[in-house]
Amino acid sequence: MGDHAPLLDARSISIHFGGLRALAEVSVQVYEGESLGIVGPNGAGKTTLFNCLCGQLRPDNGSVSFAGRPIDGLPSYRRARLGIARTFQRIEVFPEMTVFEHLMVAERARRGDGRLWKDLLNLGRPRRDELENVEEMLSLVGLSDVAMTPVAALSLGHCRLVELGRALMLQPRLLMADEPSSGLDTRETQVLGDLLRYVQRERSVAMILVEHDLDMVARVVDRAMVLDFGEMVAEGTLREVMANPEVRRAYLGRGA
Amino acid sequence: MSSFLDYAIPGIPYGCGFALLAVGLVLTFRATGVFNLAFGAQAFLSAFVFDLLNQYAHWDQPASFALAVLVVAPGLGLALDRFLFRHIPTASSTAKVVSSLGLLVAIPEMIPIIFGGRTRHRIGYLWLSPNLVYFHLGSTPVNGADIATTVITLGVVAALLAMFRWSAAGVTMRAVVESRRLSQLEGVNASRVAAGAWALSSTLAGLSGVLLLSQSNSIDPTNPLAFTTLLVAGITAAALASMESISVALLGGIGLGVLENVLVKYLPPGSVLATGFLPSLPFAVLVIVLLANPRLRHIEQSSDPMASVDPPPPPPAVSTRDPRLAAPMKWGFRILMVAFVASVLTWVPGNWVFVLAQGIVFSVIFLSVTMITGMSGQLSLCQATFAGIGAFTAGRLAEHLGLSVLAGALVGGLLAALVGIVLAVVVSRVSGLLLTLVTLAFAIFADNVLFQFSWSGGGITGVDVPRPAIGPLSFASDRYFLVLALVILAFCMLLVVLVQRGTVGRYLAAMRGSPGAAASLGINLTSTKVVVFAMSAGLAGIGGALYGSAEGPIASTDFSYVLSLVWVVVVITTGATTVEGAVQAGMAFAVLAQVLSYLPSRLDGLEFVMFAFGALTYAKHPEGIVEYQKARWLARVSRLLAAWDARHPGSGQPSLAGSGETASAAPAGSVELSNG
Known part of the structure; x- marks a missing residue:
């Protein structure tokens, strides 16, 4: 793995919010097909790091390249088209749409197929191959039952799956999942963890997983890094990093 | 010093x-x-x-x-x-x-x-x-x-x-x-x-x-x-x-x-x-x-640390209509349209024909509000300005070049669309309140400066936009003009519906729901916004040219920024999210003004007050109070039909839930499958 160039290579990312140092010189490398877990206490800068990687925040310093190409200046929609998909810690769904429509929008967006003239000539109807892709994804994430339900009527667990399915519709090379188990019960977390592992192993999608549930992290990730107060304090296998005294201090408090 | x-x-x-x-x-x-x-x-x-x-x-x-x-x-x-x-x-x-x-x-x-x-x-x-x-x-x-x-x-x-x-x-x-x-x-x-x-x-x-x-x-x-x-x-x-x-x-x-x-x-x-x-x-x-x-x-x-305890904003009424209602509604609408055209061409008194024609022209303009506010969720307060650009262009082209009004309306619509593109590019980095305020500033600017020049809306006599003619066919009489306007309205409605149902419409719905998530899918928010601004401005321009043609000589005061505010309020009251909403708004606006004109003159403007109070319900019913009531009635009828089905098993057709069941034919379980 180490022989190849990394798929995502972020170096020395720093960002400040006013006087608050949210990230300090954080570097992340993710290789093709690999899954990296990022753990750390609340407020450690995990979601901020995500936002910097996918272009929703501009870091003060540092550079990000994807598949060997610098993407620092690219807005988030251009990064998405390169194959970086994400889910959100606080659910971000489109409340007026059904589950089916969520996936269909993502399918269209992947093809970059939003031309006004096509709509005006009524060429905007779903094509057979698009329908097949959507149905395949519905059954993969287990949402075929509720395909025609507006997401406003779905439970949080279902919404997390909708987000995941929507992200996967982009056929990403890198999936960034931000606390996908937050707010879910044990069974739902189990289903989601299995799904993530399946996607990563069978479809060889590289993955960055931010997660508090260490059982889930242990099942899904190959490698982990720990953030605390915007700094990377440890990196290695999950077992290694959790044994690290720095990490124990960050998680358990100064007295530990 | x-x-x-x-x-x-x-x-x-x-x-x-x-x-x-x-x-x-x-x-x-x-x-x-x-x-x-x-x-x-x-x-x-x-x-x-x-x-x-x-x-x-x-x-x-x-x-x-x-x-x-x-x-x-x-x-x-x-x-x-x-x-x-x-x-x-x-x-x-x-x-x-x-x-x-x-x-x-x-x-x-x-x-x-x-x-x-x-x-x-x-x-x-x-x-x-x-x-x-x-x-x-x-x-x-x-x-x-x-x-x-x-x-x-x-x-x-x-x-x-x-x-x-x-x-x-x-x-x-x-x-x-x-x-x-x-x-x-x-x-x-x-x-x-x-x-x-x-x-x-x-x-x-x-x-x-x-x-x-x-x-x-x-x-x-x-x-x-x-x-x-x-x-x-x-x-x-x-x-x-x-x-x-x-x-x-x-x-x-x-x-x-x-x-x-x-x-x-x-x-x-x-x-x-x-x-x-x-x-x-x-x-x-x-x-x-x-x-x-x-x-x-x-x-x-919101910087409120407890903002997340807020309930989400009210979702628009989900229209759960029984599919059996579709055919009667479709045919009812067609019969109504035929009866409407036949009545207008025969027995409806002249002053009312004019009022109805006005209503149709307003409907075309109001479709532009449907696009910008209903579909993209942005509140633009300069739609009357776009209408004015269309009207003055058509009028000046007819005056100086003798261009046909219909061609002039197209050119006017294109010009308005161009202005819309420029405006959209200028405001592309902001949205929500700031965008609304910029459009308001533009509308007041057009009102006070742009439309005062002698080559645009200025002058003492105003601008005359003649009634259209196609070859030997003249639409000078109100009755024929109404029919022509109806055809144009139908065409514009079709375009809006196509966009609404098409990819761009879905992108816009995604942007309304969550701009961040839409961008994370690769949707270019800026270009989508520019496109919808352009089309909305174009529709307003075409509608404005028709309005000028209906009214006779027009002046800058006919497109004052106040009108933009009133129009937005009217459309939002009746329903900004559907094309029917725009037509309801247009007809109601024209008809109500005529009805109220029989009241003492002191009550002039009462229709504005009525619509404005309607707009105050927007926060609770963002789909518009008329659309909300319609959805409620349709839901009620659907429930009655469902109850009838329950009492007469076997006689009913599969209800809407049926489509959900067919989609579930491939059962979930792939996750378990992947475990093996």
């Missing part, structure tokens, strides 16, 4: 009027989250009542002041809070702007209904007479009104600042601004604090209105929007203060007053700069401040 001061000094009391408005805007926004567009109208109401009591009922000044500024103004503020804004504390800022827009339309229209529409020429003043010069600053005479305005403004703002810094009420208000919910947990009655803020800001509006009386020559209850420039300057000063700082708002207001006075001196009189640039200056400054002040970008993001 002394000549500079000669111009700068009178600018100070002039700017104090702006400053009070700006301070009031900032105060309301900070304390309640409402950008109160109706602020100018509130100021006018108090000014009007003061003048009425003081000059016509011969009350003395203190009594008039007490009733107008200390009773009517805070009373209005409390009423707005009690009956409107208290019920929508967590509504989106768009919903709050729509509510204040409804008030901006309703309050001025109600003044002539209540007090009569006679223009009054005797103008009162507060405290010191504007006709007495008290002393000279350098060579500048300082009259009583200058002193009164400056002293009262500075005194009031100083008192406000002191209150916020040192008084318990001020500290409480600041706590409620930081987090309404947390302060409630601390035992603060946040609703009462918000009511206090409304009363206070409304009093400020009343005070500024009364102070500004000395700057007017007459008071026209039918045109209170003569306060327009005040509103623009007030918003500019408030934006300079990032909607945060009361002292910056004060300085900004005074600074704008001085700037305007000084520029009058330094620009050569009669030059293009003085006639073209100077009037557009306030709008240019406003747009620049709105776009360039980075701190404004985040004004709509």
Whole structure:
């Protein structure tokens, strides 16, 4: 793995919010097909790091390249088209749409197929191959039952799956999942963890997983890094990093 | 230097009027989250009542002041809070702007209904007479009104600042601004604090209105929007203060007053700069401040640490209609259309044919609101400007080149679309409230500057847009014109529906739901917004050309920015999310005006009041009150049908749920599958 160039290579990312140092010189490398877990206490800068990687925040310093190409200046929609998909810690769904429509929008967006003239000539109807892709994804994430339900009527667990399915519709090379188990019960977390592992192993999608549930992290990730107060304090296998005294201090408090 | 001061000094009391408005805007926004567009109208109401009591009922000044500024103004503020804004504390800022827009339309229209529409020429003043010069600053005479305005403004703002810094009420208000919910947990009655803020800001509006009386020559209850420039300057000063700082708002207001006075001196009189640039200056400054002040970008993001406990905004009514209703509704609609056209061509009286034709033309224009507000979720307040561009283009092309009106309407629509693209690119970095304010500034600019030129809407006779003709077919008669307009409307509706159902429409729905998630899918928000702005402006342009053709000679006043506000309010009331909503709005707007014209003339404008009150329901029913009621009735019929099915098993067709079941044919379980 180490022989190849990394798929995502972020170096020395720093960002400040006013006087608050949210990230300090954080570097992340993710290789093709690999899954990296990022753990750390609340407020450690995990979601901020995500936002910097996918272009929703501009870091003060540092550079990000994807598949060997610098993407620092690219807005988030251009990064998405390169194959970086994400889910959100606080659910971000489109409340007026059904589950089916969520996936269909993502399918269209992947093809970059939003031309006004096509709509005006009524060429905007779903094509057979698009329908097949959507149905395949519905059954993969287990949402075929509720395909025609507006997401406003779905439970949080279902919404997390909708987000995941929507992200996967982009056929990403890198999936960034931000606390996908937050707010879910044990069974739902189990289903989601299995799904993530399946996607990563069978479809060889590289993955960055931010997660508090260490059982889930242990099942899904190959490698982990720990953030605390915007700094990377440890990196290695999950077992290694959790044994690290720095990490124990960050998680358990100064007295530990 | 002394000549500079000669111009700068009178600018100070002039700017104090702006400053009070700006301070009031900032105060309301900070304390309640409402950008109160109706602020100018509130100021006018108090000014009007003061003048009425003081000059016509011969009350003395203190009594008039007490009733107008200390009773009517805070009373209005409390009423707005009690009956409107208290019920929508967590509504989106768009919903709050729509509510204040409804008030901006309703309050001025109600003044002539209540007090009569006679223009009054005797103008009162507060405290010191504007006709007495008290002393000279350098060579500048300082009259009583200058002193009164400056002293009262500075005194009031100083008192406000002191209150916020040192008084318990001020500290409480600041706590409620930081987090309404947390302060409630601390035992603060946040609703009462918000009511206090409304009363206070409304009093400020009343005070500024009364102070500004000395700057007017007459008071026209039918045109209170003569306060327009005040509103623009007030918003500019408030934006300079990032909607945060009361002292910056004060300085900004005074600074704008001085700037305007000084520029009058330094620009050569009669030059293009003085006639073209100077009037557009306030709008240019406003747009620049709105776009360039980075701190404004985040004004709509809640910093409340407990914001996540807010319930989500109300979802639009899910139209669960029984599929069996589709065919009767479709055929009912077709029969209705045939009957409509046949009636119009035969027995409907002439004046009503004209009214119905107007309604159809309005419907075309209102489709543009459907696109921009209903589909992209942005509130544009310059649709009348786009309509004006279309109308004047068609008229001037017909006049100078003899171009057919239909071709002219197309060119006008294209031109409006181009202007829309430029505007959309300018505002591409902002959305929500800032975008609304930029479009408002553009509309007022077009009203005051762009449409005043002799080559656009200016001139004494107005612009004549002839009735269209296709070869030998003339549509000069109202009846034939109506049929042509109907065909154009149907075509435009088709285009809007195609976009709504197509990819762009789905992208827009995604953007409305979550801009961040839409971008994370690879949707280019900017270009999508530009496209929808362009198409919306184009539709408004075509509709505007038809409107001109229907009405006969038109002038710049036919596309005043007030009309943009009214139109948006009308469409939002009936339903901005569907094409039917636009048609309902167009027909209702024209028909209601005609029906109400049979009432005493004092009630002119009652339809605006009715629609404006309808818009106040927007926060609760964003799909429009008519569409909401329609959805409710359809749901009721669907339930009845379902109940009938339950009692007669086997006779019913599969209901809507059936489509969901077919989709579930491939059962879930792939996750378990992947475990193996």
